[in-house]
Amino acid sequence: MSASQSYIHCQNCNFSHLCLPLALNTDEMDKLDTIVKRNNPLHKNDYLIESNTPLTSLYAVRTGSFKSYIEDDDGEYQITAFHFPGDIIGFDGLREKRHVSQTQALETAMVCEIPFHMLEDVAEKLPNLRNQLMKFMSAEIQQDRELVMLLNKRNAESRLLYFLISLSKRFEERGFSATSFLLPMTRTDIGNFLGLTVETVSRLLTRFQKNGLIKVEGKALEILKKGDMEQMLTDYHINIDSI
Structure with missing residues (x-):
């Protein structure tokens, strides 16, 4: 972790009101903060997630933006989402424990990496965190439905x-x-x-x-x-x- 990242915590993040800490009290936020990894910046066109890779972490966007897309065997692709600070990336890997889409930086960006197995352990002890995860997953399903309706009608x-x-x-x-x-x-x-x-x-x-x-x-x-x-x-x- 670089010196500039050493002070970054969930407690002082400008986007915590949009992210997993939203429903947590101070003690619960501290517990979540202990498992979060602050990684080096990604640059434009860098991949955060590649398709068919194992689910190991979820990622909270801290700065910058990303696009997620799926690609078929012929190289045709469909963008499924754009991600901004406070968004959580990686839910597409929950079912098969592998990612079906890939996520690429649109500009220089930073994420907070949350190891999934550790998140599961913490969420079992913190009902508020578990509920917040469910809300994020529900919101992503709703967004997918709205996109389908938009494209179809x-x-x-x-x-x-x-x-x-x-x-x-x-x-x-x-x-x-x-x-x-x-x-x-x-x-x-x-x-x-x-x-x-x-x-x-x-x-x-x-x-x-x-x-x-x-x-x-x-x-x-x-x-x-x-x-x-x-x-x-x-x-x-x-x-x-x-x-």
Whole structure:
């Protein structure tokens, strides 16, 4: 562990309100903190998890962002999630004790590694931690269902609107600006996640900008009329409270 990481603990993490310590008291947080490993940073395109590797740990994102995706034998891939600080990565390996997806850094990022066998032992003694793990797993299942519904029943415009508003909410939850942020993923990644071509993503962003909804320069995006975008989602019969 580097000197800069030696002071990092669950107790002083800015994102503990989104992570496993959320439901824990001080003593319980101390117990969790003893098993957490603070690893060196990963850099853009580094793999945190590779597919078909054994489940050994869960990972809490501390800084930066990641994408998870599955890939078939022909090399075709589908992005299944983007991860930001406070998110837990690795639940896909629970059933078979092996990961079915792979997770790659979108930028320089840091994670807190939680050895799974040690987490199981601690969770048996701490019902609040066990319940929090169940909530995280339930939330991931719900997110997967919402993504399936989005891809199956929504048009291109509503998919991208949903994506931008959900990003806004996630950044706001983490104490960042809800209206001005950098997109860590490429337009190709966005298109893959939403089942759209990169040309469609670029065309829609240009249209949203011409209509005064957003301002976009490269990866920098500013939401100018969030209320109007939310109303458009409502008109598409998308419940924005569920985002």
